[in-house]
Amino acid sequence: xxxxxxxxxxxxxxxxxxxxxxxxxxxxxxxxxxxxxxxxxxxxxxxxxxxxxxxxxxxxxxxxxxxxxxxxxxxxxxxxxxxxxxxxxxxxxxxxxxxxxxxxxxxxxxxxxxxxxxxxxxxxxxxxxxxxxxxxxxxxxxxxxxxxxxxxxxxxxxxxxxxxxxxxxxxxxxxxxxxxxxxxxxxxxxxxxxxxxxxxxxxxxxxxxxxxxxxxxxxxxxxxxxxxxxxxxxxxxxxxxxxxx
Numbered sequence: 001x002x003x004x005x006x007x008x009x010x011x012x013x014x015x016x017x018x019x020x021x022x023x024x025x026x027x028x029x030x031x032x033x034x035x036x037x038x039x040x041x042x043x044x045x046x047x048x049x050x051x052x053x054x055x056x057x058x059x060x061x062x063x064x065x066x067x068x069x070x071x072x073x074x075x076x077x078x079x080x081x082x083x084x085x086x087x088x089x090x091x092x093x094x095x096x097x098x099x100x101x102x103x104x105x106x107x108x109x110x111x112x113x114x115x116x117x118x119x120x121x122x123x124x125x126x127x128x129x130x131x132x133x134x135x136x137x138x139x140x141x142x143x144x145x146x147x148x149x150x151x152x153x154x155x156x157x158x159x160x161x162x163x164x165x166x167x168x169x170x171x172x173x174x175x176x177x178x179x180x181x182x183x184x185x186x187x188x189x190x191x192x193x194x195x196x197x198x199x200x201x202x203x204x205x206x207x208x209x210x211x212x213x214x215x216x217x218x219x220x221x222x223x224x225x226x227x228x229x230x231x232x233x234x235x236x237x238x239x240x241x242x243x244x245x
Contacts, residue, residue, distance in 0.1 A: 103130070104149065104151075105150075105151070108145070116132045119147060119149065123160060128153075129149060130150045130152050133147060135148075
């Protein structure tokens with residue numbers, strides 16, 4: 001069909017000129033006469049060192065050994081810093097120490113949203129408070145979750161510790177998370193128990209609430225028992241009995 005096309009279209013289908021031949025830049029590997037043939041390593045064995053004179057092979061540490069080594073080195077560096085700080089530390093000349101340690105209560109596990117006003121409202125029922133100090137992180141400014149409460153009298157601090165140990169104090173309204181404040185005091189008296197606390201300062205709110213609930217339950221049981229006896233007199237059968245009255 002192309003033979004019937006006009007010359008101008010036949011010129012479009014004309015074959016191109018062949019690719020011109022160019023001489024190669026380098027000779028082929030088999031044409032190079034200066035190349036040496038491949039050989040083994042036997043001629044080079046005489047250049048190796050004697051295994052008897054070679055140093056023992058070094059053993060590389062594993063990942064677990066490397067982590068253990070770094071942990072041990074870190075502990076050693078911290079121990080050096082602690083020992084140096086202990087030599088310079090003088091508890092009798094501490095400029096940051098304030099108040100009386102025997103009147104101060106340590107409160108831990110505090111919610112980070114708890115403020116000094118909340119702590120004062122909950123702990124002031126045991127006695128007048130001189131100062132409340134919540135510890136904050138110096139770098140981030142966030143609370144650390146514990147505080148120190150200094151009372152006016154040492155006796156009030158002891159009563160607070162006993163009341164917290166027996167009843168517990170909930171700071172804030174977050175009952176779902178269980179924001180419970182616990183205290184730790186190491187200089188309590190041996191006979192400082194719950195009856196002793198009541199004899200000195202009276203029953204706490206938690207103790208009064210428990211006694212009221214127990215008294216209400218006892219009155220409810222008496223009412224139920226009275227209704228049961230009345231039913232027996234009317235001829236009903238009590239649960240667990242087989243005879244009618």
